[in-house]
Amino acid sequence: MTKTAKRIVKERRDYNAWVATETLEDYSLRYAPKSFRKWSEFLVANTAIGGISFLALEAIGGSLVINYGFANSCWAILIVGAIIFLAGLPITYYAAKYNIDIDLLTRGAGFGYIGSTITSLIYASFTFIFFALEAAIMAQALKxxxxxxxxxxxxxxxxxxxxxxxxxxxxxNKLQLWTQPIWLLLMVSPYIFVLYKEPNALNNWLHFAGNSPSGAAFDPLLFGAAATVSFSLIAQLGEQVDYLRFLPTVTQENRVKWWFAVILAGPGWIILGCAKQLGGAFLATLAIKNGVDFSIAKEPIQMYLAGFANIFSDPATVLFVATLFVIISQIKINVTNAYAGSLAWSNFFSRLTHSHPGRVVWLIFNVAIALLLMELGVFETLEIILGLYSNIAIAWVGAVVADLIINKPLGLSPSYIEFKRAYLYNFNPVGFGAMAIASGLAIVAFIGAFGNYAQAYSPFIALGVAFVLSPIIAFITKGKYYIARENLHCQTSDINSLITCCICEQEYELADTAFCPVYDGPICSLCCSLDAHCHDSCKTSDSTIKNLTNSIYQRILNGKLSPQSGLRLIKFGGIFSLNAGLIAAILGLVYYQGVLHSPEVPATIHYLILKIFLVLYAALLVVTGIATWWLVLSEESRELAEEELDKQNQLLQQEIAERQQVEAALQKLTHELEIRVEQRTAELSQALTSLQQAQTQLVQNEKMSSLGQLVAGIAHEINNPINFIHGNLEHASEYVTGLLELVETYETEIPNVSANIQELSEEIELEFIQEDLPKLLSSMRVGTERIRAIVLSLRSFSRIDEADVKAVDLHEGIDSTLMILGHRLKAKSERPAIQVIKEYGNLPLIECYAGQLNQVFMNILVNAIDAIEEQNIQRSFADIRANPNQITIRTSVLETEDFVEILIQDNGPGMSAEVQEKLFDYQFTTKPIGKGTGLGLSICRQIVAGKHGGRLTCKSELGKGTEFTIAIPIHQSAKILAAVNQSNS
Known part of the structure; x- marks a missing residue:
């Protein structure tokens, strides 16, 4: 359905200050967003209902009763009011639900994007006609x-x-709110006082004949003529809708208030409108009864002068109050007429010119037209103007209502209101066609072509034909002219999100935006309406019409003119006919009002003036023809220049796209090179780190190996002489014991010894030797046993003389480590001894690298001792006695995992979370420079996890000590060892 649209160079649209300020604009060309609908239901309804204060209602009622009598005017007002109420229900409901004005509603209700332009002109005409009538009424009061x-x-x-x-x-809003009480009081009070003081006035009205040929009785022809005038008020629904679109969104909480506001301020306006028409008819008869001439009795100022005369006795007061009431009423209604007119003209010209200078410009334009009509005497031709207008307005409203209450429920048209240009055909034959046919027939009937009854009932013909034709045309066309392309934009976006327009770069709600394939981005409804370069490339809305036009052109001209010349002639003919008809209508109105019906112009010179008007018209046609041809050529030149510019833009855009592709390829290549360099750098950095760690590990292993060999060698060398000494101590003890027994025997057997022996005994302290020598030998035996235990611990710690993996007793390795660290655990001058609490479990023999595991125990225990000593520097002896230094070693079997667990816990100062995160990092240390390398715990984890497939974890808290947990498997299978050795290599 949608053809691929060519891309157009995008240029940001900067609106002028008036257009950019939505406080001034009131979203004149788009729907009212939720952010702008900030007023309550009551305030919106009050503003909308305040718009019906126009005294033209009283003027229409007075004019009808004077010309057609009571029965005809009364029934015309009531029946037309009922029809307007029923027609207003669906219109105001859809407008309030979708927050759109009457123009946007018409677009989506069967008229199309350009088709609704005609209805904007109809609506704009209503606003300036009634503005002129109301201002004329006010001017009469001022006079x-x-x-x-x-x-x-x-x-x-x-x-x-x-x-x-x-x-x-x-x-x-504020104006209507402030003036509403005063207006209501001044409007109602005259009727109350008149009925109280002049009860016969009501009977006079009921039997009033006026200028009616049938008198006060009912006449079908006069009833139809009166209804024709009253039907012109149906366009007031558009003004009500202009305010109702600002109602808040209907919810379960505000449902009752929302519906009340919609009905009261929507179709409900006609209830008060009918009452005001009937009231105007009543006051007109009262004014005539009081001596006012028929020709001016229809003026509201005369009506209310007669009414207020029953309240105030002073004529000056009566005149003042009546004038005040007229001024308040006319200001209340004409702000609505002017406001609604500015919206209608904005919609009309924005689509014709693709330009939007701002609503305020069209406000002045609308007021200027109304002023011109007033100067031409619009009030004197009230019935003719309103009668002609009503035939067009009722056809428009009838087509819209038929679409809303028939086509949509039957599925002949979409169930929702689509008003955006991007998704609409320019013309929809359903609504536009029904309105055109119905209004054409009604106007022909109105001028008397079909007889008196058809002339009298021309608005009923317009309403009936439009109402019937709309569903018929929708059925014949199968509703295909409603939507030009499917709106996928709303299906891919969040309904509550704000979307940035790619042209003006402002944020809008989803309902106010469309996706533009020409600019390849979201676009707001205003930018879409004002764009003149895309030529609706996003849809095929005009292809059928263009093909039909070309076909008719070929048949008529049969190739006698070039297509370009034929197109010029068609454009010229259309524009010239429109301008010629407009000039004729203006001159005809001036002639009709200023000459034909002017008592100051003698009938004898009417023919001469008519000839002058015809000559003037012919001269204006010549000027109009020249101006029209110049306009056609200028437009053609502009289009050619635009096409050429588009071609240049396309070439430039293509070149830019190619350069962007090359730039993107270069950026991609550069990015890939940067990634490769980063990867290589990371690999080299990782390799360097691994190499440093491996080198450090090798150095450390070499140190440990050398230290182990040295310890083992020393232990071996010490072991032999110690064993020799320890073994001979037994014999020496026996020998000494024997010699001591021999000496005691000698002393017993030979108590008297020589003086030399006695002297020598005393010199060498024989008695002390006899007592201390056994003790000495016993002490030497304890010392050699201690040395032998230390040598055994050194050999057990180094394990240099055993295989790499062997089943060992871990408790033996822990004890040997503690034996070596015994001097660090003893009491010192600055601290008492460190208690070691052993809570050994029943462990089996563990297959492991015993020497390396002993290294792990050594590192952890040394760190624990260092931490305790560092803490003791800041602790008092009393504190240390209360909480003695302790290291707890606990072992157990984790049967569920076939692991053993060694827990080494101290009551030192503990560590922070930040330190714990880096505890096992390579070269991380908390010790002063020269006291730690940061390799111990890193190597420990490598031994436990890498060599044994186990786990080394730490749990610590500041002030509560540190706990290291070592978990290693009981059995080191060949497969695990192979994997470990492979990972290490």
Missing amino acids: LYFHLPLSIGYLVCSLIIIPLVFYGVTLI
Whole structure:
């Protein structure tokens, strides 16, 4: 369905200050977002209902009762009011639900994007016509009170509205809220006093005949003519919708208030509107009864002068209050007319010119047109203007209502309202076609072509034909002209998210954006409407129409003119016909109002003036033809220049794309090279670190191996003489014991010895020798046994004379380590001894690298001793006695894992979490420079995990000591050893 659109160079759109400020704009060309709908249901409804304060209702009612009598005018007002109420229900509901104005609603209800432009013009016409009527009513009051000429009064009444509408609905809300009580009081009070003081006035109205040929009785023809005038009020629904779109979103909590506001301020306006028309008819008869002429009795100021005369006795007070009421009423309604008109003109011209200078510009434009109508005497031709207008307005509303209540429920049109240009056909024959046919037939009937009854009932013809044709055309076309392309944008985006427009770079809600394949990004509805370069490339909306136009062109001209010349002629004909008709309508209105119906112009010169008008019209046609042809050529030149510029942009864009591709390829290659360099650098860094660790490990292993060999050699060398001494001590003890027994025998047998022997005995202290020599030999035996135990511990710690892996008793290795560290555990001057608490479990023999495991025990125990000694520097002896230095060694078997666990715990100062994270890192140490290398625990983990497939963990807390846990398997299988050896290599 959607053809691939060519890309167009994107240029950021910067709006002027008026357009960018939504407080001024009130989202005039788009739906009202949730962020802008900040008013309560009551305030919105009050503002909307305040818009029906227009006294044209009373003027219409007065005009109808004067021209058609009571019965015809009353029934016309009531029946038309019922039809408007029923038509307003679906229109106001959909507008409030989707937060869109009447133009956007019309777009999605069967008219298409450009098709709704015509309805914007209809709606705009309603606003300036009624603005002119209301301002004329106000000028009449100013003339009576201030004696201000009508021409000056028209200007004053127009200019004072502009600043009030400048700030849009924000200021209008406040104005309607402040003036509502005064307006209601002044509007209702005259009727109460008149009925109280003049009860016959009601009976006078019920039997009032006016200028009616049928008198006060009912006449079908006069009823139809009266209904035609009253039907013109149906376009007021558009003004109600302009405010109802600002209602908050309907929820379960505000459902009742929301519906009340929609019905009261939507179709409900006609209830008060009918009452005001009937009230105007009543006051008009009262004014006539009080002597006011028929020609001016339809003026609201005359009506309310008659009404307020029953409240106040002073004529000056009556005139003042009546004038005040008229001024308040007209300001309340004309701010609404001017505001709604500015929206309608904004929509109309934005689509024709693809430009949006701001709502305020069209506000002034709308007021200027109304001022021109006032100067031409619009109030005097009230019935003719409203009668002609109603045939078009009712056809428009009838087509919209038919789509909402018939086509959508039957599935002939989409169930939702799509209003964005990107997804709509320019023309939809369903609504636009139904309106065009219905309004055309109604206008022909209105001018009397089909007889008197058709003329009288022309708006009913417009309503009926539009209402019936809409579903028929939708059924015939199968509804294919509603959506030009599917909206996938809403399916891929979060409904509550804000989306940035790729053109103006402002943020909008999802409902206000579309995806533009031409600019390849999301685009807001305003930028989409104003874009003149894409030519609707995203959809095939005009292909059928273009093919049909070309076909008709070929048949008519049969190739006698070039396609380009034929297209020029078609454009020229269309624009020229439109301008010629517009000029004719203006001149005809001026002639009709200023000449034909002017009592100041004699009938004898009417023909001469008509000839002058015809000559003027012919001259204007010549000028219009020249201007139109120049406009067509200028537009063609602009399009050619635009096409050429687009081609240049395409070439430039293609070149930019190619350069971007080359740049992207270079960036990709550079990125890949950077990644490779980083990878190689990381590999080299890792290799260097591994090499340093391996080198350090080799050095450490070599140191340990050399130390082990040295310890083993010393132990071996000491072992032989110690064994010799220890073995001979037994014999020496026996020999000494025998000699001592011999000496005692000699002393017993020979008590008297020579003086030399006695002297020698005393000199060598024979008695002491006899007593101490056995003790000496016993001490020497204990010393040799201690030396033999130390030598055995050294041999057990180094394990240099045993195989790499062997089943050993771990307790023996721990004890040998403690034996070696015995001097560190003893008491010193600065601290008492460190107690070692052994809680050995029943361990089996463990297959392991015994010497390396002993190294692990040594490192952990040395660290524990260092930590305790560091802590003792800051502790008092009393504290140490209360909490003595302790190292606890606990062993157990983890039967579930076939592992043994060795736990070494101290009550030292503990470690922080930051230190624990780096504890086993290579070359990390907390000791002062020269006292630690940071290799001990790193090597310990390598021995436990790498060599034995075990685990080495640490758990510590500041002030609560440290606990190391060693877990190694009981059996080192050949497969595990092979894997370990492979990983180590």
